[in-house]
Amino acid sequence: MPADFIHAGPSVLAAFLASLVEFVEALTVVLAVGATRGWRSALGGSASAMLVLLVLVAVIGPLLTSIPLGAVQLTLGALALLFGMRWLRKAILRSAGVIPLHDEDALYARQREALGAGGLRRSGWDAMAVSAAFKITMIEGIEVVFIVIAVGASGRGLLVPAALGALAAFCVVVLLGAALRRPVSMIPENILKFAVGVLLCSYGTFWVGEGASIPWPGGDLSLLWLCLGFLLAALGTVSLVTRRRALAPAGSAR
Numbered sequence: 599m600p601a602d603f604i605h606a607g608p609s610v611l612a613a614f615l616a617s618l619v620e621f622v623e624a625l626t627v628v629l630a631v632g633a634t635r636g637w638r639s640a641l642g643g644s645a646s647a648m649l650v651l652l653v654l655v656a657v658i659g660p661l662l663t664s665i666p667l668g669a670v671q672l673t674l675g676a677l678a679l680l681f682g683m684r685w686l687r688k689a690i691l692r693s694a695g696v697i698p699l700h701d702e703d704a705l706y707a708r709q710r711e712a713l714g715a716g717g718l719r720r721s722g723w724d725a726m727a728v729s730a731a732f733k734i735t736m737i738e739g740i741e742v743v744f745i746v747i748a749v750g751a752s753g754r755g756l757l758v759p760a761a762l763g764a765l766a767a768f769c770v771v772v773l774l775g776a777a778l779r780r781p782v783s784m785i786p787e788n789i790l791k792f793a794v795g796v797l798l799c800s801y802g803t804f805w806v807g808e809g810a811s812i813p814w815p816g817g818d819l820s821l822l823w824l825c826l827g828f829l830l831a832a833l834g835t836v837s838l839v840t841r842r843r844a845l846a847p848a849g850s851a852r
Contacts, residue, residue, distance in 0.1 A: 608821060609749045609756045612797040613763030616685075616745045619790050621771040624738040626702045628731050629775060630709035635727035642723070643731030651739040655761075658747060672809025675802045678748040682798025686832055689792035694839035700787050706780070749801050796832060800824035 624644070632640035691697045713730065742764055750760030804821050807814055814820035 609760045610763035612749045613746050613760040614767045615790050616794040617742045617764040617767035619787055620738040620742050621768055624734050625771050625775045626706050627709050627734040630706050631727045631731045634710045634713040635724045639724040639727035640731045643728035644735045647732045647735035668809045671805040674748045675805025678798050679802025682795045682802055685791050686795025689788055689795055690835050692788045693836045796828045799828045
């Protein structure tokens with residue numbers, strides 16, 4: 599298997615899946631804002647946030663190339679590992695039934711109720727709508743930027759494939775949102791978060807080792823074994839937590 603594919607393939611996949619989750623969450627709120635307060639303000643706020651994010655990427659990307667690769671790999675690898683562990687923990691708890699699954703339809707209904715409480719406005723610019731759309735796009739977009747940088751800037755030539763993966767996710771979500779005009783609830787978000795958590799943990803561990811000059815057995819192929827290891831560990835944890843919940847006394851559940 600060519601080394602370029604081993605590097606670029608997981609980068610594109612991780613960026614695409616992670617961005618898909620974040621963009622779906624942002625889309626749900628933007629749709630609620632548009633349906634309740636007006637599409638002009640909702641799209642304007644979201645577009646403004648996207649411009650800010652593009653400037654952020656344009657500034658940060660070139661700066662990373664001036665930093666020694668080992669330091670970038672060590673720092674971003676550690677951050678990717680921590681970020682992936684957070685996603686994987688939530689996915690495990692949701693899969694085991696400890697915390698409820700994320701419901702885009704319920705989030706959409708709550709957002710519409712909250713936004714409608716201030717009165718409906720469908721013409722002109724609505725400061726509340728612009729602010730809500732801008733905020734959610736920035737919050738989710740910053741996470742996308744971090745993921746793209748974490749999986750793309752840790753190796754030479756990976757930033758562009760990772761960015762293309764995120765761009766593809768953005769296009770998919772925008773097209774689905776424009777066609778459906780409703781939350782994209784058919785995408786299995788928890789499965790995506792599970793997969794992204796495994797990929798980020800694997801990538802983070804690999805880059806930390808690379809940054810610390812630790813030789814990986816098999817070189818780049820170690821990424822595949824790391825992914826398999828984290829996946830098996832996560833699935834085993836889901837099974838363990840599920841069994842413990844089933845054996846726990848009913849009165850002990852909180």
